[in-house]
Amino acid sequence: ETGVTQTPRHLVMGMTNKKSLKCEQHLGHNAMYWYKQSAKKPLELMFVYSLEERVENNSVPSRFSPECPNSSHLFLHLHTLQPEDSALYLCASSQAQSTGDTQYFGPGTRLTVL
Amino acid sequence: QKEVEQNSGPLSVPEGAIASLNCTYSDRGSQSFFWYRQYSGKSPELIMSIYSNGDKEDGRFTAQLNKASQYVSLLIRDSQPSDSATYLCAVKFWGGKLIFGQGTELSVKP
Numbered sequence: 001e002t003g004v005t006q007t008p009r010h011l012v013m014g015m016t017n018k019k020s021l022k023c024e025q026h027l028g029h030n031a032m033y034w035y036k037q038s039a040k041k042p043l044e045l046m047f048v049y050s051l052e053e054r055v056e057n058n059s060v061p062s063r064f065s066p067e068c069p070n071s072s073h074l075f076l077h078l079h080t081l082q083p084e085d086s087a088l089y090l091c092a093s094s095q096a097q098s099t100g101d102t103q104y105f106g107p108g109t110r111l112t113v114l
Numbered sequence: 115q116k117e118v119e120q121n122s123g124p125l126s127v128p129e130g131a132i133a134s135l136n137c138t139y140s141d142r143g144s145q146s147f148f149w150y151r152q153y154s155g156k157s158p159e160l161i162m163s164i165y166s167n168g169d170k171e172d173g174r175f176t177a178q179l180n181k182a183s184q185y186v187s188l189l190i191r192d193s194q195p196s197d198s199a200t201y202l203c204a205v206k207f208w209g210g211k212l213i214f215g216q217g218t219e220l221s222v223k224p
Contacts, residue, residue, distance in 0.1 A: 042118075043158075043202070043214040056211070090157055096210075102148065103204075103212060105157040 002026055004106035006091050012112045013081065021076040021109050023091030031096035032074040033103065034066060037088040049074060050096045081113045117141070118205050120215035128223050133190040135218050137203030140184070146206035147179055149188045152217065153199045161201075162188070193222045 004025045013019050025032060034046040048056035049068040063085075065077040074091055088110055092103040118139045127133045135149075146165055150158035164170045164177040164186065176189040186205070190197055200217040207213055 040122075040216070042216045045211065088157075101146065101206065101210070101212075102160060102163055104160065105150075108157045 004091060004093055004104055006089075006106035006109050008109060009107060010110045010112075012114065013078070014114050015081060015083070017081075018077070018079040020078065021089055021091075021111075023074040023076075023106055025072055025074075025091075025093035025104075025106075027093055027095075027104060029093040029095050029104075030071050031094045031101075032068060032071075033092040033094075034074065034076050035090040035092065035105075037090060037108075039087075043090070047076075078111075081111075083113050086111055086113045117207070117213045118203055118215040120201075120203050120218045122216055123219040124221050125218055126221045126223060127193050129193060129195060131193050131222075133193045133197065133220055133222070135188040135190075135201050135203075135220065137186045137188075137205075137215055138184055139186070139203075139205040139207075139213075141205065141207040141213075142181075142184065143208035144181075144184075144205045147177070147186045148204040148206075148212075149175075149177060149186075150202040150204060151199045152202055158202055190220075193220075195222050195224050198222050 007022045031050040036044045046060045047066040067075040088108045090108045091106040094103045148163045149161045152158045162177045164179045170177045174191045178187045202217045203215040
């Protein structure tokens with residue numbers, strides 16, 4: 001595996017379900033991010049982890065719960081979601097504090113909440 | 115005022131023409147600027163980064179930065195139908211947060 005991988009690629013869930021999204025980066029980076037992309041809207045930053053510590057939580061509802069067990073893995077735990085949470089969820093990683101701190105994205109998880 | 119602003123398009127150019135994509139940003143302290151390409155249903159992929167005023171060329175792509183005017187652009191020379199995608203401008207604001215524009219949809223007609 002190379003780059004940033006995400007599983008599952010597609011997820012359909014009911015409003016009462018609990019599911020988790022997984023992200024893994026193989027780039028040796030020390031920062032990881034969750035973004036939400038809804039149709040016709042800019043990418044919205046949800047969470048940032050740097051050196052495995054959460055450094056940003058962008059007023060995201062508590063039904064989204066991130067977890068970063070180590071610098072290579074990032075999870076987004078989902079529970080009691082709403083239909084408006086249907087979107088493309090993107091994970092990214094970067095080498096924080098490096099020149100430019102360029103972020104590289106995974107392929108995303110397309111989430112549909114029924 | 116939006117933090118990072120792009121024309122949503124669609125921008126339509128004929129094959130072989132130059133496509134010009136523009137982006138303005140609100141934070142004067144920004145130092146890092148990125149262009150990503152996103153095909154429909156796919157994730158963003160990095161095309162170019164630029165940090166200094168002036169032009170930066172990479173193949174058919176040229177990024178232009180003017181910090182005084184808070185303006186960054188992307189030129190695509192000899193546009194190809196395969197360049198049809200949404201182009202995202204991203205700016206790293208003071209404090210480290212990367213802010214994306216809403217993207218410009220480019221359509222290159224054969």
